[in-house]
Amino acid sequence: MTRRSAATTGGSAATASEPSADLVLIGGSVLTMDEAGSRAEAVAVAGGRILAVGAQADIEPLIGANTRVIDLDGRALLPGINDSHLHAAWLGARWPHTFFGAPDPEVAAQLSGALAVDREARRAAILNAGRMLSELGITSYTEPGIGPGEDDGETGCFHSEVLDVYRELAAEGELQQRVTMLALYGVLDGPSDVETVLSGIRERAAAAPEPEPTWLNVPGVKIFGDLIPLSRQAWTDRAYDDGTHGDLLVNGDSIEQKAEGLAEMIRAAHAAGLQIGLHATGDRTIGLALDAIAEAAAQPGAPTSQQLGHVIIHGDLATSDQVRRMAKLGVWFNAQPGIATITGSWLASMMGADAAAEAWQFGAALDAGVLVLSSDAPVLHFDWRHWVAAAEERIVMMGGDASPEVASARLHRLLRAYTAVPAAQDRAASWKGTVEVGKVADLVVLARDPFEVGAEGLPEVPVDLTVLDGQVIFER
């Protein structure tokens, strides 16, 4: 850890010609979450952007008559948390009935049918989720799958109108997080019709960009590759206990035909310049997807996969070789560590201890630089502190070095997987995700420095304050 030098941060800001700050947070440990792990003592904010980061003495001259000054009193300040796979409308409508870890599991399991049937209910659900997320320092999320594929869906939480409601909230300045959305043309968790998805891809590619993409952006599409190992529907090399290998979520008469349909959807979305968020858990599905991406990117004049930032969502059974291939291709591995904790022994019972031991390759993904952490709320709780701890637990369980020095360096990277890296997934690394001059002032204050307590102690560290676009939106 190095302290940022005044020359690169606040030093130049401390001149008479600089405007005074709207907000100054001073006297703490500013964890910038840049790659080097730089630290500072204070941050100044003006016009919703970070004006200066540096030592206390660099920032003090920026305090004017109208500056709100928050004394950090030794607490930690980080960039706002980005939950890069979270169904906010569904979360807001279901709360507190998450699928795992609900306060009343029986009610949660039985909760079915319509949850948000009209515009008003959808708006209320998004606002409800937004308020809860802001209380945990979450300032960005990806809403992965809203669109016509679910206009007849059971819950109403993924209906096309949800996008209209987001637009309305963005225009009114009512959003409590910055939202990236993936459009959904197939059905949720069910088999897609290839032609329907292909026509959706054409429609999405022709759609006008959102007017304020720093608040609401729709860079691409959600596609379902396969389902999950626990229903024996992840498409796998290894057999399940019943001798089957799972399936793909694509309509077709044979697995070969389904595989070709999925590859065609992926190639078409890539060729159209869209980001693909692919729900894929089985190693065979992931291999197919990486082949299709590589093939699409190799076409003359096609964008590179790095430019589009495709995402393998879940990736439970991705092999370590596949993870390294993701890095080569510039494909993100968006994982939910809580799933490993909760379903690990279940997977072992269905696929064998070896399969369970090799699943959830978070350490390999972290080393390859492709790991992005998320909650998948309301499948799991959105409390990111637990999922950072769960990722650490899984990595150590799989043989990761647990010595304090290595664990500390790894904590830095795990925290980046909830801040800087998802900003890259959002194709927004130039303006959010770290505490650096010129970036948006989306910040979170934790009661203690996470490096003092380690990943396993993080869940006990209270979130004290959330700043979004330079405004304090939550104070404990």
Ligand SMILES: [Zn+2]
């Ligand atoms: Zn999900």
